Amino acid sequence: MRIAVVGTGYVGLVTGSCFADLGNVVTCVDVDHKKIQELKKGKVPIFEPGLEETIRRNRNKRLFFTTDLGKAVQTSDLIFIAVNTPQGKNGEVDVTNVMAVAKGIAKSINRYKIIINKSTVPIGMGDIVTQILIKQGPKDVSFDVVSNPEFLREGSAVNDLLRPERIVIGATRRSAAQKVAEIYKPLHSPILITDLKSAEMIKYASNAFLAMKISYINEIANLCDKVGADIVQVTKGMSYDSRIGSQFFNSGLGFGGSCFPKDVAALVQIGKVNHSPFRILPEVLAINQNQRKLFLEKVSQAVGNLWGKTLAIWGLSFKPNTDDMRQAPSLTILPVLLAKGAKLKAYDPAAMGKAKALIKKVKYCRNPYEAAQGAEAVLVLTDWNEFKQVDFQKLKTIVKQPILVDGRNMYDPQEMAEKGFAYHGMGRGEVSQF
Secondary structure, three states: OEEEEEOOOHHHHHHHHHHHHOOOEEEEEOOOHHHHHHHHOOOOOOOOOOHHHHHHHHEOOOEEEEOOHHHHHHOOOEEEEOOOOOEOOOOOEOOHHHHHHHHHHHHHOOOOEEEEEOOOOOOOHHHHHHHHHHHHOOOOOOEEEEEOOOOOOOOOHHHHHHOOOOEEEEEOOHHHHHHHHHHHHHHOOOEEEEOHHHHHHHHHHHHHHHHHHHHHHHHHHHHHHHHOOOHHHHHHHHHOOOOOOOOOOOOOOOOOOOOHHHHHHHHHHHHHHOOOOOOHHHHHHHHHHHHHHHHHHHHHHHHOOOOOOEEEEEOOOOOOOOOOOOOOHHHHHHHHHHHOOOEEEEEOOOOHHHHHHHOOOEEEOOOHHHHHOOOOEEEEOOOOHHHHHOOHHHHHHHOOOOEEEEOOOOOOHHHHHHOOOEEEOOOOOOOEOO
């Protein structure tokens, strides 16, 4: 098929490059001229495992990049809208970009098209896009608007698109949904066809549930700290129950990124507007923010007065295998540490380029050992695999004090005690002493 993907962020680039990999001819569109020029040269603006290789395989063969929305619309059969939908002042979704694309499509549409909302949009956005096309598009050209929410996890987005657990397609006419489903047939994954609004709701309901699961286990972790239980053992015991499972069940600093915080806040706002207010979801957000405060308290308890103390920061991105800094715990934690007079040395395998523009007065280092040199404590904010392979014998010789404050529960408290470290985790019960 001939496909246009409007928007070259995480979702747009992964969607476009993977559809090209499946044999379709794909044109990715963006208003950012500089980004498009870089993509034409094969330079990928984001860190996402497998994405650069996928783009390289298909670039100038089945995958093309342009700023010309009109031409991309006219030469494509399917048009995916994958632009950013940021959070507004009151938690509502800002759909300005989606509406701008819909108006651009209306100006250029020349024959039957299927317009697919891939962006996360409020329930009812499919109807709004439809009305824009009816009012501003030519009267003699027909179209269908479809909702096809994405379920991509940063750090495994390429794999998630090519090996999805389910594909949701919402449409007014089943024939349009079935046409979109043809793209996904080579993946041999379950395809659920629904109405437009149900598809839009599935996205929000799924993300809010996963966020709730994270906040729930963090509440249990906080109680474990008080009663002396170990949240890692508690979680393991719970996860064997097939009704509960182990995914999105890690205690620590909570969730971040571009999806969970924004989508939960948006669903809360949608509930208010429709006179069906949520009681659980506002607490999910509050618990998530409180995890950062609890971590800072642990740092103060472990190190004492932070003024003039050197602290090593391991990890800056909101999760491993991505350079995304959006809603990362580091953006909350590091400014507070700096305000308390701490000197910070940080290392992240992928996100330091973006972090430097967001967090000043931090020394950014080449590896975790350089960051730990002379540190009063090592603080783990992101659970990169690289940190699992640390030589703790070497680490102990270069730190000023062997104190480890683990915001991601990467390490075993007993093992750390045996290696001579004072270990402070999130919900790990008794703190080991060195």
